[in-house]
Amino acid sequence: MACLNLGTKPDAFRLDDHTWQCIGGLPSDVTIEIGGTSFNLHKFPLISRSGLLSKLIGDNSPNEDGPICAIHLNDIPGGAKVFELIARFCYDVKLEVTSHNVISLRCAADYLQMTDDYGDENLITQTELFLNQVFTTWSDTMNALESCEEVYTDAEELDLISRCIDSLAVKACTDPNTYSMHNPCVDSLTDNWWYKDVSFLNLHLYKRVIQAMEANGMRPEIISGSIVGYAKKYIPLMNRQSSFNDASHSKPVYTPSEADQRALLEEIVGLLPNRKKIVSTKFLIRLLRSAMVLHVSPSCKENLERRVGAQLDSAHVDDVLIPNQGFNSIDTLYDVDCFQRMLDYFMSMESSSIHNSPCIVEEGFEDVPQSLTSVTSVANLVDLFLADVAADVNLKLSKFQSVAAGVPDYARPQSDGIYRAIDIFLKAHPWLADCEREQICRLMNIQKLSLDASTHAAQNERLPLRVIVQVLFFEQLRLRTSIAGWFFVSENEDQMSNINEGEVVRAQEAPWRMSEMRERVLELERECEKMKFEIREVKSKKSWIFFCKRRRHRHY
Numbered sequence: 001m002a003c004l005n006l007g008t009k010p011d012a013f014r015l016d017d018h019t020w021q022c023i024g025g026l027p028s029d030v031t032i033e034i035g036g037t038s039f040n041l042h043k044f045p046l047i048s049r050s051g052l053l054s055k056l057i058g059d060n061s062p063n064e065d066g067p068i069c070a071i072h073l074n075d076i077p078g079g080a081k082v083f084e085l086i087a088r089f090c091y092d093v094k095l096e097v098t099s100h101n102v103i104s105l106r107c108a109a110d111y112l113q114m115t116d117d118y119g120d121e122n123l124i125t126q127t128e129l130f131l132n133q134v135f136t137t138w139s140d141t142m143n144a145l146e147s148c149e150e151v152y153t154d155a156e157e158l159d160l161i162s163r164c165i166d167s168l169a170v171k172a173c174t175d176p177n178t179y180s181m182h183n184p185c186v187d188s189l190t191d192n193w194w195y196k197d198v199s200f201l202n203l204h205l206y207k208r209v210i211q212a213m214e215a216n217g218m219r220p221e222i223i224s225g226s227i228v229g230y231a232k233k234y235i236p237l238m239n240r241q242s243s244f245n246d247a248s249h250s251k252p253v254y255t256p257s258e259a260d261q262r263a264l265l266e267e268i269v270g271l272l273p274n275r276k277k278i279v280s281t282k283f284l285i286r287l288l289r290s291a292m293v294l295h296v297s298p299s300c301k302e303n304l305e306r307r308v309g310a311q312l313d314s315a316h317v318d319d320v321l322i323p324n325q326g327f328n329s330i331d332t333l334y335d336v337d338c339f340q341r342m343l344d345y346f347m348s349m350e351s352s353s354i355h356n357s358p359c360i361v362e363e364g365f366e367d368v369p370q371s372l373t374s375v376t377s378v379a380n381l382v383d384l385f386l387a388d389v390a391a392d393v394n395l396k397l398s399k400f401q402s403v404a405a406g407v408p409d410y411a412r413p414q415s416d417g418i419y420r421a422i423d424i425f426l427k428a429h430p431w432l433a434d435c436e437r438e439q440i441c442r443l444m445n446i447q448k449l450s451l452d453a454s455t456h457a458a459q460n461e462r463l464p465l466r467v468i469v470q471v472l473f474f475e476q477l478r479l480r481t482s483i484a485g486w487f488f489v490s491e492n493e494d495q496m497s498n499i500n501e502g503e504v505v506r507a508q509e510a511p512w513r514m515s516e517m518r519e520r521v522l523e524l525e526r527e528c529e530k531m532k533f534e535i536r537e538v539k540s541k542k543s544w545i546f547f548c549k550r551r552r553h554r555h556y
């Protein structure tokens with residue numbers, strides 16, 4: 001740590017709780033009052049070094065037989081503690097200047113006008129020379145910046161804070177290997193070697209350090225890593241699962257007020273680089289949940305929702321199940337509206353990328369982008385989300401439809417996921433009318449149901465009869481297509497010639513596969529016939545009940 005010793009005389013002062021005075025030497029004729037602490041000193045060492053004290057003592061000089069001159073310096077930066085050091089300097093008593101006190105001394109020296117006009121190598125000059133040494137190392141500069149909190153306003157006016165921050169930014173943006181070579185005490189550094197040190201800064205200083213590093217070319221992913229760590233450290237809601245009894249906590253953990261956490265969270269969101277995928281989706285959603293609890297500003301909440309929406313394809317269903325704030329008997333348990341907004345933002349971005357990328361056209365579908373990985377992932381997320389919220393009796397049909405229709409049909413390779421969500425919704429809402437049941441079933445593409453899902457749907461009493469018939473029809477059509485395809489292969493087996501060894505093996509296996517396929521087809525046809533028979537029985541029972549009701553009505 002940098003250290004500077006000023007003065008040559010031994011310590012010749014005594015300090016108690018309220019009085020500080022010189023022992024021996026010149027008699028005391030000036031009393032300096034600072035916040036209840038008195039300094040009984042002689043005026044000549046003071047006025048020879050300070051322009052302000054020279055003026056104040058001169059204007060208040062006592063008569064020959066008058067009382068001792070009293071001066072009040074309650075506004076001096078650093079208070080009585082710093083003035084004690086300055087008094088030592090004026091009396092040429094040994095004074096140790098360090099990176100922890102140099103900022104306060106520099107501010108107090110400026111306040112007292114301790115320029116070279118009042119003695120060569122006065123305190124302003126001495127502290128400026130020492131500051132240049134402080135800025136050569138990271139640790140000393142951090143110490144100096146942290147000490148700026150004690151004299152923030154004065155340090156800001158003298159541009160000392162900006163100088164510390166600029167020095168830190170340059171060092172952090174320097175290549176770690178280069179920085180290690182210039183610092184023999186450091187063996188090796190990584191890109192995030194500075195994270196822990198800056199995390200101890202107060203928000204206003206931390207924010208300026210981050211902005212300075214960004215201006216100096218620090219990579220966004222490194223910047224975001226520091227911000228994430230800072231948020232986790234100072235927003236308790238981000239760490240609900242962490243234990244406060246951890247052995248690393250030697251002191252009681254300070255919990256900021258809700259207002260402080262809200263202000264901090266809003267600043268954190270503003271600091272995050274506006275780039276996709278440099279912050280994990282899980283962290284952003286945790287930040288969003290905390291923002292809802294803390295009731296942040298609408299603009300901050302919207303910012304977070306857009307950030308999550310931009311990378312919704314990497315979200316997990318457990319993360320997007322955000323509890324509804326202020327939940328009551330008429331609200332859904334989970335915030336479906338929030339998920340809807342994030343989904344809409346993702347699809348708007350996806351739509352713009354589709355228009356700007358090559359497309360392929362499939363019969364019966366809209367233009368489909370060549371890569372559907374992200375939108376397919378979101379479609380799967382939507383189906384899982386709906387399956388979780390569908391059991392909520394407060395979830396309206398219109399809201400379910402809006403979320404389900406948020407992704408296009410081409411994004412779902414299979415309709416099994418949306419079918420499962422629809423089935424859960426119908427089970428939780430048995431009062432829906434037949435027209436509403438048919439309406440919700442239009443959200444799934446029956447042709448994309450797997451064999452297992454089709455078999456389940458064909459026997460599902462909660463589905464409208466028309467939907468069951470459609471399921472049976474498309475299943476039968478699929479079977480016929482499969483049979484036709486296998487017969488086509490069988491007819492062409494005799495015409496195969498000049499084939500390689502692998503193709504011969506497959507040709508030899510074809511009859512066995514054909515036999516297995518035929519058995520499967522017969523089994524499915526029997527199941528279809530059985531389901532058709534059950535449907536006819538249901539129809540006849542409904543007709544008989546209707547007939548009995550009409551007879552009873554006529555009788556009465």
